[in-house]
Amino acid sequence: MTEEYVRRTAVTRLSVSDEQRALLEATIDAYRDGCQMAADMAWPNTKSKSDVQPLAYDTIREETELGSQHAILATHQAAEAITGCYERRSKGLKTSKPRFTAPTVTYDTRTMTLFENNAVSLATVDGRVRCSLVLPQDDDGYQWQFLNDERWELTESTLTARDGAYYLHMGFRRFRTEQEREADKETAEDGTVLGVDLGVNNLAVTSTGLFISGGELTHWQNEYEKRRGSLQQTGTRWAHEAMQRVGRKEETRFTILLHEASNAILAEARENGCTHIAFEELTDIRERLPWATWQHRWAFRKLYEFVSYKAVEDGISVRQIPPNYTSQQCSHTDCGFTHEDNRDGGSFECLKCGYSVHADYNAAKNIAVKYAKKLRRSHKSSDGGVSVDIPLNSGSLIVEGPGTVVPG
Structure with a gap:
């Protein structure tokens, strides 16, 4: 069956202050801890999102500073990682319990808002921060095709820390055209x-x-x-x-x-x-x-x-x-x-x-x-x-x- 949507990712650096940097770093650390807690509790017998979420949600909320939606997203990411382990094992590949070490945190439409002035509001462990997107000066920069076209809808995205900078991997989707179908x-x-x-x-x-x-x-x-x-x-x-x-x-x-x-x-x-x-x-x-x-x-x-x-x-x-x-x-x-x-x-x-x-x-x-x-x-x-x-x-x-x- 043909996928209903076309999905793309646009990677964009964020302009952040020192205060915002500290909050984003703390959020990444808490999210990584939350994912690991969920994986530790679910491995190796539980892998579906609907089962991992009730198993680990309360513990993540009690032991980290994550908000409710980010706690849910952490359980979902742990479930996806465990499912990936099962798939690799089915192919005869060696696998073990997922370890979360990457400096990333997942955002969805409840934890992130994109504004018309090309700024984003991101949920952190202590309220929200509003950061500007660092975009190409030229209109032919590939990010603009998603930001300037109303057909593209913002979906789940990932914030990544790298070399002291923060990059937002913004997920977009739009309905497939008849030609694409x-x-x-x-x-x-x-x-x-x-x-x-x-x-x-x-x-x-x-x-x-x-x-x-x-x-x-x-x-x-x-x-x-x-x-x-x-x-x-x-x-x-x-x-x-x-x-x-x-x-x-x-x-x-x-x-x-x-x-x-x-x-x-x-x-x-x-x-x-x-x-x-x-x-x-x-x-x-x-x-x-x-x-x-x-x-x-x-x-x-x-x-x-x-x-x-x-x-x-x-x-x-x-x-x-x-x-x-x-x-x-x-x-x-x-x-x-x-x-x-x-x-x-x-x-x-x-x-x-x-x-x-x-x-x-x-x-x-x-x-x-x-x-x-x-x-x-x-x-x-x-x-x-x-x-x-x-x-x-x-x-x-x-x-x-x-x-x-x-x-x-």
């Missing part, structure tokens, strides 16, 4: 799929052989980390303000890089007549890429978001597919042999058939094939399904019949 239909008729694999060395690799390097993102990430480290050692007020400027520059630069990457992926899809773009699922990206930093994981989600909303204009559907074994399975037409030793870093060589290719390209092909098979299964027809084309760097693959893959 058509693009979202899971039909394989005349379908052509572009697979996209994500990584650190290569930010994205497509099944057509397009490589988008992650080198520039990693380079600037390291540069900004060095600057922050040097400023932290100084410890002056000037250094604190300079760190905030570094954070703004980093976000701006990374956003530009990700827009360029999304444009390249969409250009590749258009050139090859693709009706669908398949990304690997981002849910367990931390486990699959343990060496990826938070900047990389943020970049993966932003890239997917940018491609998704830009693809609507071309009627291209963008989806995620579970990446199980896509990096270990041989993508050669007549093989499909799966073994963890097939991959060695950036190289892939099948132990069975000897097929040798770049590992990220092999994974991108497998992602495309998996999604093409899903599309076939979703298409109900008397002839047992239609064929789905997968363009490659040379030639193509066709998924047809009962899910078989043949050279194009």
